Amino acid sequence: MDLYEHQARELFAEHGIVVPRAEVTDSPAGAREIARRLGGRAVVKAQVKTGGRGKAGGVRLAADPAEAEATARRILGMDIKGHRVGTVMLAEPVDVEHEFYVSYVLDRAAGRFLAIASAEGGTEIEEVAATRPEAVARIPIDPAVGVTSAKAAEIAAAAGLPTQSADVLVRLWQVLVREDALLVEANPLVRTRQGRIVALDGKVTLDDNSRFRQARWGDAPDTGRADPLEAAAAERGLNYVRLDGEVGVIGNGAGLVMSTLDVVARCGARPANFLDIGGGASAQVMADGLTVILSDPAVRSVLVNVFGGITACDAVADGIVRALDTVRLTRPLVVRLDGNNAARGRAILDDRAHPLVHQATTMDDAARRAAHLATAH
Ligand SMILES: Nc1ncnc2c1ncn2[C@@H]1O[C@H](COP(=O)(O)OP(=O)(O)O)[C@@H](O)[C@H]1O
Ligand SMILES: [Mg+2]
Incomplete structure (x- = not known):
């Protein structure tokens, strides 16, 4: 089961990864309120279980609460790749200096996990991977050992991620193991102008075989399913x-x-x-x-x-x-x-x-x- 971004964000926060302040709502009026609580400006983000929301117009910066309300009204009900937007998350805007990509995925054929990381993260990552595969590092992870600090340093070095991101790499691995995930992705993981490492977007796919111990997410089917x-x-x-x-x-x-x-x-x-x-x-x-x-x-x-x-x-x-x-x-x-x-x-x-x-x-x-x-x- 795929989690929504706001759920992934919650898991990241629980595991000590820095994420922007954020709240979700299903109404434009609610969006205005949240923007006010966040200090006025907010990034309004469609909550759908698919990527590429930014390119589809489902991620927009609003300058003040009134604009956040208008933006939420536009995004709610939108169709993004066959997924109808029922809720939006409003997140505190972060001063981005650089966007990185990092994910852990199960490599079934190899019987291992794979760390995929790149110094060229953000919405163009598919394009980067297709045209310049050398810009994307792929490092096998022995599931019995996992991502230790040493492994995290190796991944960061191979992908050109800042040394200080190694701590986040270890924590993202802990999300994968402790939450029974098959995929954990942060894209973008950013370095802010203040020099902090923050996960601006998160994707987590849980292993359905472990639903019995991940009851917190319920077993409601994806209601945004288009077909x-x-x-x-x-x-x-x-x-x-x-x-x-x-x-x-x-x-x-x-x-x-x-x-x-x-x-x-x-x-x-x-x-x-x-x-x-x-x-x-x-x-x-x-x-x-x-x-x-x-x-x-x-x-x-x-x-x-x-x-x-x-x-x-x-x-x-x-x-x-x-x-x-x-x-x-x-x-x-x-x-x-x-x-x-x-x-x-x-x-x-x-x-x-x-x-x-x-x-x-x-x-x-x-x-x-x-x-x-x-x-x-
Ligand atoms: N809180 C935020 N502050 C500043 N920029 C953001 C924030 N959230 C997203 N963005 C920008 O919007 C882009 C797309 O958002 P993202 O959450 O990654 O959605 P998607 O990957 O579905 O397009 C990001 O790459 C980032 O540049
Ligand atoms: Mg993203």
């Missing part, structure tokens, strides 16, 4: 991503679902979504998944691709049959069951004999039929 189907899926706890094709896809296990998308594409159709129902395949999950997929008008067929393991195919077939009692199937469903108890699962679907449910024995065959059903006129 209504993704929002509906998130409310039902489904692992769903909308794509722009015409074959709905349901599978168990992220790897199998990804391969299914590839096979559908190879059969000349386009997948309409990614949906991993994971290990359990209850009637409820199946019904929820079908409901979300079928409410996409672009979907012309649905492919269920299940390899039975701990959840056996007969349980999946039961789930499908019971889901058919609650969901009105309006488009054909191609089901491929293989693995544990596949024969029993297929028999259950044969018994149900739903006119729109077709069975296939291999993944290729299933994808071909689903693609054909979706593209034939």
Whole structure:
């Protein structure tokens, strides 16, 4: 789960990183009040879970409380890369002398973390990374050792960050470890004209597997989510991503679902979504998944691709049959069951004999039929 900037800022502050004074509000009048408390001038910042807010006009300096109110009125309700702005944060303006970039990210392939840092931080960092990769230092971090003062000094030296930023580098690592984050980023981390090191923007992605001990952030889905189907899926706890094709896809296990998308594409159709129902395949999950997929008008067929393991195919077939009692199937469903108890699962679907449910024995065959059903006129 991604945190909002104001939440990341709060975590940074708790770990002793200097951040500007700031408060959030969802109303223009509230913005005026906050600007007054901050001393008049304020940076008004859209709170959306996406980057590039500055370039999109979602970060603006207001000279006084009246301007802060007018600016908040303009930013609230704005759409930034598909995220609607529901709240703004007003932050004390900082006298920036130089902007740096620093982040820690999980490098899954290497089984390590990676420190990414640059002396050319700010809103152009993607451009810098693309055109002059040598300006961005990438330093592996052994997770068992972490970022010690020595490691922090190494990162600072490699990236051309000021020596005094080493302390912040250690603290940002502590945010990552103690808050169960997979990503911690400060961009920009600045040196002020007064010579202080301050984090002006923060991004933190928490590991969803540790939600049980990070209850403080709640488990409310991202309400700013632009796609209504993704929002509906998130409310039902489904692992769903909308794509722009015409074959709905349901599978168990992220790897199998990804391969299914590839096979559908190879059969000349386009997948309409990614949906991993994971290990359990209850009637409820199946019904929820079908409901979300079928409410996409672009979907012309649905492919269920299940390899039975701990959840056996007969349980999946039961789930499908019971889901058919609650969901009105309006488009054909191609089901491929293989693995544990596949024969029993297929028999259950044969018994149900739903006119729109077709069975296939291999993944290729299933994808071909689903693609054909979706593209034939
Ligand atoms: N409190 C602040 N004081 C001064 N400048 C700021 C402040 N907050 C942001 N900025 C400026 O605005 C730019 C964009 O803001 P930022 O919070 O990084 O949003 P984003 O990365 O989403 O564009 C920063 O690079 C910085 O130059
Ligand atoms: Mg930023």
